[in-house]
Amino acid sequence: MSTFALDSNNDLYFSNKRLAVVSGSNTDEEIAQRLRMRLKFFKDEWFLNSEHGLPYFEDILGSKNLDLNIIESILREQILDVEGVREIVESSIDYDENERKVQYSVNIVSINNSVITENLVVL
Numbered sequence: 001m002s003t004f005a006l007d008s009n010n011d012l013y014f015s016n017k018r019l020a021v022v023s024g025s026n027t028d029e030e031i032a033q034r035l036r037m038r039l040k041f042f043k044d045e046w047f048l049n050s051e052h053g054l055p056y057f058e059d060i061l062g063s064k065n066l067d068l069n070i071i072e073s074i075l076r077e078q079i080l081d082v083e084g085v086r087e088i089v090e091s092s093i094d095y096d097e098n099e100r101k102v103q104y105s106v107n108i109v110s111i112n113n114s115v116i117t118e119n120l121v122v123l
Helices: 028-037 057-060 068-080
Strands: 001-006 019-023 085-096 100-110 114-123
Touching: 001 028, 019 028, 028 068, 028 100, 028 114, 057 068, 068 085, 068 100
Parallel strands: none
Antiparallel strands: 001 019, 085 100, 100 114
């Protein structure tokens, strides 16, 4: 499977003035990119499927009384649904009330038996 490569800002990545491609059959790079894309995709963001994506506005950002257990449960469910993710071995979630910022870190094991780490900050 091939997909366009994304840079650290989730923008399309160009190499030598050409769109770069991540290709292979479930390489760790491809799995990590799928994971980042899943965690940063908002529900209702894609006009062809309004149910696709994470319910950030509904259940994460839109609540005055955040329940970190519910947020972590939503994120874990989405992560385990990413193709190439075998299991979550460690995760942590933290909420900074002053900045209204949720930080989530996760270590997953890929189907290649590699550990992939992803950090997500939600404002």
